[in-house]
Amino acid sequence: MVAADYPSAVRAGTMAAARLHQQLDLRQQIEAAGGNVDIFAAIHALDLPLLVRPLQGLLGAYLSEPGPGVLVTTQRPMSIQRFTAAHELGHFRMQHQPSLDDESILRRMPLQAQPTGDFQEVEADAFAVEFMMPRWLVAWHAARQGWTVPDFRRPSAVYQLSLRIGASYEATCWTLARHRFIQPTQARELLQTQPREMKVALLEAYQPQDYRGDVWLLTERDAGARIDGSRNDLFVLRLEEHSGGGYLWDIDQLKESGFAVVRDDLQAIDADGVGGPVIRRVTATPPDTYRGRLAIDERRPWDPDPPLATLAVDVDLTGPEQEGLSRAERRRLLEAA
Amino acid sequence: MDEEERSEIMTELAVHPDNDDEARRLLGDRLREARKYLGLKQEEVATYLKIPRTALTDIENGQRRVEAIELARLAKLYRQPVGYFTGEDAAASLPIDVAHLARKAADLSEQDRSELGRFAEYLRARSRAARV
Amino acid sequence: MSDITISVDLRASFGPARNQGARPTCLAFAASDAHAALREGWAPLSCEYAFFQAQRRAGRAPNTGALLSSMLQALRKDGQPEESGWPYLSATPADVASWAPPREIGKLFGRNGASATHSIDRIIQELDQRRPVIVLTMLSRAFYQRNPQGVVNPAPGEQPEPDRRHAVVAVGHGKVDGQRAVLVRNSWGPSWGDAGYGWLTERFLGSRIYAAATLLEEVDVPADPIAA
Secondary structure (H helix, E strand, C coil): CCCCCHHHHHHHHHHHHHHHHHHHCHHHHHHHHCCCCCHHHHHHHCCCCEEEECCCCCCEEEECCCCCEEEEECCCCHHHHHHHHHHHHHHHHCCCCCEEECCHHHHCCCCCCCCCCCHHHHHHHHHHHHHHCCHHHHHHHHHHHCCCHHHHHCHHHHHHHHHHHCCCHHHHHHHHHHCCCCCHHHHHHHCCCCHHHHHHHHHCCCCCCCCCCCEEEECHHHCCCEEEEECCCEEEEEEEECHHHCCEECCHHHHHCCCEEEEEEEEECCCCCECCCEEEEEEEECCCCCEEEEEEEEECCCCCCCCCEEEEEEEEEEECCCCECCHHHHHHHHHHC | CCHHHHHHCECCCCCCCCCHHHHHHHHHHHHHHHHHHCCCCHHHHHHHHCCCHHHHHHHHCCCCCCEHHHHHHHHHHHCCCHHHHHCCCHHHHCCCCCHHHHHCCCCCCHHHHHHHHHHHHHHHHHHHHHHC | CCCEEEEEECHHHCCCCCECCCCCCHHHHHHHHHHHHHCCCCCCECHHHHHHHHHHHHCCCCCCCECHHHHHHHHHHHCECEHHHCCCCCCCCCCHHHCCCCCCCCCCEEEEEEEECCCHHHHHHHHHCCCCEEEEEEECHHHHCCCCCCEECCCCCCCCEEEEEEEEEEEEEEEECCEEEEEEECCECCCCCECCEEEEEHHHHCCCEEEEEEEEEEECCCCCCCCC
16 A cells, blocks of 8 residues: 555655565674665565666666566666665565656655655655665764764765765765755755765876766775775775884785776875874776775785784675676576576 | 487477477577576576586577576576477567556657566566476 | 995994884884983883873874974983883873873983984984984885895885885994995884894985984983972
8 A cells, every 4th residue: 555645655665665674684784794785685685576778768667567577777877776776676565556767766866856746656765765875874884984973064975975875976965864964955065066076086186087987985994894886986095004113005915906006195194293104095996897805904015924904895896787687686696506 | 428318308399390400599599588688698607507608609509409407407597487498488479568557657768668578578487487 | 135334333232123013103212222322231211201201292192203302302301211111002002191101110311412414424423423313214115125134225216205204223334335324223123124224325315314313411300200
């Protein structure tokens, strides 16, 4: 039964998403391993057929006959593919009528958007927001990164949050407002800054061919984290380096993993003292469709002793989803074989 | 396994068409199409089947006979009934009209409409495979 | 192998090289070791105490580097006990408020000091007088490489890195492959260079040294600085 009014529909969608999180034990998994809500893996776990296909006008579709199934377009960035898949999963979980979904699912994100009278869609929207961007996930990443509420007014922090929860910058801004971390007016202020500007600022002098890829700012706070990105993404590492004690980050380890270091410089923390730490800033472009564990050590280069610190992250830069089965399903099928 | 054993478990491929070569070619075409629809690479599927990639190429080109076990495993991987590939599943060929779904998206492009139809056919075969 | 000719070598006045770990305490080690070398026999002095007093005087946090002026002031006005008075901490205390000298630290040794012209000529002059010199230098790649002879000579095109600053003690001079060089005692443990010592060639040090100081006569300091 689809809700009969707007608030009930939002509530129903939100609750259905929370129930599914519980059923799949997602919160515990993410709080242990980091990363985002793997929507495609969840869909596969429910044995809901899903294919990614080159849809043009549609972002996705949910069919219920001859059996339930979800289509998601190849033609959008990963964040939109994820949101679309979450929306279609909402239709499935709430036993909705078949639905062909276009841009309107994104246009309904802003809090003050004209509410649609189609409560089935309201339910699926609320489901998608809660399933992909629950409050606890935002709070977990904020705690991890040391962000407090005032940081959510800084576009650069919100952009990095959006990458870590696997949502678009815009969706993240509205979600912060929905969860009341910020005011709706502040969400609109955040949206005055385009992700492109933040990428340019992070990359400084380095100019990629285009600014479509995202730019991950990685620090010690990301140690042990999962990085789920896309093919053209770039890394900017910003690491405290105890070079006054002889310790340097071994950037060659990045190169050994196939990354190209396009920029490597230092930023002073302290202009006066002698021997204090510095900030090592390294910009690296990953090899094509990189997937693996990236580890770099801070060590005394001449000394075989164990490293002082290690930054290890599990990186998957194979997004967005390509034509056919989702990566999650593909891996379960083929890597288990 | 020697040639004799191999022939014993060889599938009785489609009754019609009566030409074996033609039947193998059609089977190969359907297998290739199903693989591509799911976005799987020949290498991936060959590894899954534990056969050389060239063997899969030959199967898809109708130049190699498919063992029953291989066909069953392929059907399982592609989530379709074996009959879908051998042409015995007559319903598989009936197109599904998704026009009734298009109630809200009046400007559905021709490409999207055909993707929806193809997906509905996939779902139908898949649900039949699940029942087998 | 480099050909090393030694003119002056004060290493005998020092004990084994010490290890500061990852903390920003190189200047405290350089000053403490230069100080201890001037005393009769080798008894290492407390770097923790010197660093603590220098940071206190400059209002600087324990996770930042020290200033030469406040380090000299600390040695002159606060002095420092022997190492056993306040042994070196392996890590910066997480809680800054808990960072304080123990109640009983033993006798404090004070020493006057003055900054000196930071030129290789001046350092060699001081060493010829058998006085070690505290040397503040920028670093670059060559300083971090493994070299059992301890020779630190920059690669062609290797530039000084002004943000990587370090303090060592000049304890000798000579020539490395015909090039003037200063022998320094580092505080990165005995695995660095030649048992913790290295030869900084003129090509390395000439463009990187940015300050120097020498320690002078012994001075009296108040016995109980905490009560003072």
